Amino acid sequence: MKAPLTTPPGSAKRTFTTISGVPVEPCYGPEHLGNLDPARDLGEPGRFPYTRGIHESMYRGKLWTMRQFSGFATPEETNRRYHYLLEQGQTGLSVAFDLPTLMGYDADHMLAEGEVGKCGVAISSLEDMETLFRGIPLGDVTVSMTINSPAAVVWAMYLAVAEKQGVDWKQLSGTIQNDILKEYIAQKEYIYPPRPSMRLVTDTIEFSARHTPRFNPISISGYHIREAGSTAVQELAFTLRDGIEYVEWALERGLAVDEFSPRLSFFFNAHNDFFEEIAKYRAARKIWAYTMRDRFGAKDERSLKLRFHAQTAGCSLTWQQPYNNIVRTTIQALAAVLGGCQSLHTNSLDEAYALPGEHAVTIALRTQQVIAYESGVTAAPDPLGGSYFLERLTLDSEVAAQDYIRRIDEMGGMIAAIEKNFPQREIANASYQYQQAVERGEKRIVGVNAFASDREEPIEILQIDRGAQVHQAGKLATLRQKRDNMRVRACLDALKRTAEGDGNTMPDILDAVRAYATLGEICEALRAVFGSYQETSLV
Amino acid sequence: MAAPIRVLVAKPGLDGHDRGAKVIARALRDAGMEVIYTGLRQTPEMIVSAALQEDVQVIGLSILSGAHNAIVPRVLELLREKQMGDVRVVVGGIIPDEDAAELKRQGVAAVFQPGASLEEIVGFIRSSVAA
Numbered sequence: 001m002k003a004p005l006t007t008p009p010g011s012a013k014r015t016f017t018t019i020s021g022v023p024v025e026p027c028y029g030p031e032h033l034g035n036l037d038p039a040r041d042l043g044e045p046g047r048f049p050y051t052r053g054i055h056e057s058m059y060r061g062k063l064w065t066m067r068q069f070s071g072f073a074t075p076e077e078t079n080r081r082y083h084y085l086l087e088q089g090q091t092g093l094s095v096a097f098d099l100p101t102l103m104g105y106d107a108d109h110m111l112a113e114g115e116v117g118k119c120g121v122a123i124s125s126l127e128d129m130e131t132l133f134r135g136i137p138l139g140d141v142t143v144s145m146t147i148n149s150p151a152a153v154v155w156a157m158y159l160a161v162a163e164k165q166g167v168d169w170k171q172l173s174g175t176i177q178n179d180i181l182k183e184y185i186a187q188k189e190y191i192y193p194p195r196p197s198m199r200l201v202t203d204t205i206e207f208s209a210r211h212t213p214r215f216n217p218i219s220i221s222g223y224h225i226r227e228a229g230s231t232a233v234q235e236l237a238f239t240l241r242d243g244i245e246y247v248e249w250a251l252e253r254g255l256a257v258d259e260f261s262p263r264l265s266f267f268f269n270a271h272n273d274f275f276e277e278i279a280k281y282r283a284a285r286k287i288w289a290y291t292m293r294d295r296f297g298a299k300d301e302r303s304l305k306l307r308f309h310a311q312t313a314g315c316s317l318t319w320q321q322p323y324n325n326i327v328r329t330t331i332q333a334l335a336a337v338l339g340g341c342q343s344l345h346t347n348s349l350d351e352a353y354a355l356p357g358e359h360a361v362t363i364a365l366r367t368q369q370v371i372a373y374e375s376g377v378t379a380a381p382d383p384l385g386g387s388y389f390l391e392r393l394t395l396d397s398e399v400a401a402q403d404y405i406r407r408i409d410e411m412g413g414m415i416a417a418i419e420k421n422f423p424q425r426e427i428a429n430a431s432y433q434y435q436q437a438v439e440r441g442e443k444r445i446v447g448v449n450a451f452a453s454d455r456e457e458p459i460e461i462l463q464i465d466r467g468a469q470v471h472q473a474g475k476l477a478t479l480r481q482k483r484d485n486m487r488v489r490a491c492l493d494a495l496k497r498t499a500e501g502d503g504n505t506m507p508d509i510l511d512a513v514r515a516y517a518t519l520g521e522i523c524e525a526l527r528a529v530f531g532s533y534q535e536t537s538l539v
Numbered sequence: 540m541a542a543p544i545r546v547l548v549a550k551p552g553l554d555g556h557d558r559g560a561k562v563i564a565r566a567l568r569d570a571g572m573e574v575i576y577t578g579l580r581q582t583p584e585m586i587v588s589a590a591l592q593e594d595v596q597v598i599g600l601s602i603l604s605g606a607h608n609a610i611v612p613r614v615l616e617l618l619r620e621k622q623m624g625d626v627r628v629v630v631g632g633i634i635p636d637e638d639a640a641e642l643k644r645q646g647v648a649a650v651f652q653p654g655a656s657l658e659e660i661v662g663f664i665r666s667s668v669a670a
Contacts, residue, residue, distance in 0.1 A: 102553075105553075111553060113606075114610060119554075188555025188557060190555075227556075227558070228558050229558050315558075319653035320654050352633070354605070354633070428561055428565075431558055431562060439656060449656070537576055539548075539561055
């Protein structure tokens with residue numbers, strides 16, 4: 001496992017770059033600020049263009065939401081973990097679904113073999129969703145759900161659980177990820193081709209604007225783009241260009257820009273390179289504010305403010321010397337906080353191995369609590385604003401991202417760019433260059449290609465056995481027996497007819513879910529109309 | 540000069556995280572091997588049939604989802620059924636030590652866990668095919 005070092009530890013390096021390969025100069029001073037105009041480029045915290053943060057008092061007024069992404073095995077087991085996390089002081093929930101659910105297959109589907117409950121919780125029907133949120137009042141807890149291609153279906157299940165709990169949809173607060181573009185670009189959990197997928201996303205944005213005023217129908221995500229190996233600038237640029245695409249589709253649908261834009265939310269990675277990350281978040285807010293105002297004519301201040309969730313970088317965690325991951329996560333979380341995030345997930349030390357165990361996830365939550373309550377960084381908004389280095393990095397990130405956005409505009413938008421494999425190729429190149437730099441020892445990873453150790457401290461690993469699959473398949477068999485199958489069939493037929501036309505599919509999806517049609521059945525009905533997508537694999 | 544080593548890099552299961560598979564495919568190609576990348580969501584049947592058709596000496600499976608204990612034994616079984624027992628199977632991804640040992644016992648030539656270097660993987664494939 002141990003790679004030789006090209007330069008011994010402790011020696012000065014010849015060149016300095018960020019983790020993304022951006023050169024860093026020996027020292028930064030006023031001369032590096034060029035023509036930075038504080039009024040135009042920074043603004044005060046809570047004021048346009050929000051470079052310094054979207055709230056005047058930032059964390060003095062309200063801390064970020066501590067939201068640990070969590071889900072494993074059966075809805076019963078995950079429900080117990082949610083109760084535990086809420087008891088430990090976590091302030092919001094975030095649901096991780098397993099791969100069959102993410103791909104729109106029921107737990108008893110042939111392709112689900114070996115995957116049920118492994119990467120998250122298995123949800124195949126409204127019944128599973130009821131179990132998942134048993135004893136959790138949806139009117140009081142904000143819930144984020146990481147679901148994309150089948151997002152409309154899972155969201156409909158959530159809305160149906162709220163109905164059963166007697167909670168008014170207008171009180172519901174939370175987020176569905178629902179960002180299909182980054183699936184084609186990076187994470188690859190797509191079902192349908194891009195255009196019908198975008199129609200489904202637009203259906204949920206429209207439905208949300210009308211019925212769930214406090215719910216975020218989308219979380220436009222750079223996280224997965226970065227995990228796939230992109231640079232910080234690529235993450236920034238592709239995410240914001242995805243955001244532009246969603247706005248254009250909603251406008252095309254006939255929505256007014258200020259009707260839906262306040263509920264668009266974002267999700268960024270918090271990687272190792274401390275200042276580069278903070279610069280990325282600041283540049284993101286600035287670019288979005290100017291884009292919404294000048295490109296789309298948004299007037300509502302809430303449409304201009306980029307709100308974001310951050311998660312520390314899973315891809316930075318190492319299998320070797322896993323306790324070091326606590327330190328990496330702390331540095332990354334601090335960058336997210338200094339960059340003004342609205343909510344944060346901190347990874348657990350064991351996540352290079354498996355889904356986190358309870359002890360590891362508690363340390364990860366405590367990491368946020370130490371930053372929030374002990375470090376003092378919450379006392380002043382944007383405390384690093386004005387740093388010569390940070391302001392230069394922020395300006396450079398903005399210029400480089402705007403250049404990508406312009407190139408994608410010239411290609412005809414993000415779908416056209418995806419069809420040309422443009423973002424995919426840029427990310428693959430960046431990822432390969434990074435790996436080669438690691439291989440040559442130019443980029444050091446403690447415990448992997450530097451300071452490796454033969455003695456590994458053992459850690460506890462959460463094991464998911466085949467029991468979850470058997471349990472879920474058994475429940476599905478019973479459900480398929482006891483429900484009104486005539487009603488299910490009628491609902492699925494109605495949905496197909498709507499999908500063939502151009503009406504909003506959400507009301508039909510809701511009806512199907514209420515009748516206990518399964519996730520797999522609903523996705524299959526849509527697949528029959530929309531077809532499925534296969535990417536051209538490129539290496 | 541000997542003919543280049545032919546490798547099939549495959550991504551089985553539902554997982555779409557293909558960063559590792561793509562980096563490995565490129566590194567093997569840069570090392571002079573002929574690499575066929577299957578793309579995503581391949582069943583064991585599709586993988587073995589591609590291996591037969593492409594006449595590869597090595598199959599590299601990239602699995603990060605925890606489904607390796609369901610997928611890898613099936614690939615090995617199909618290879619035996621088709622008298623392709625001489626094709627080396629290497630696995631990369633998130634494979635716990637005890638599972639790695641069991642997979643090797645069943646016939647996997649090597650398991651590369653997170654942090655393995657490209658040099659190490661290229662070197663193993665070269666010496667394994669030469670042997």
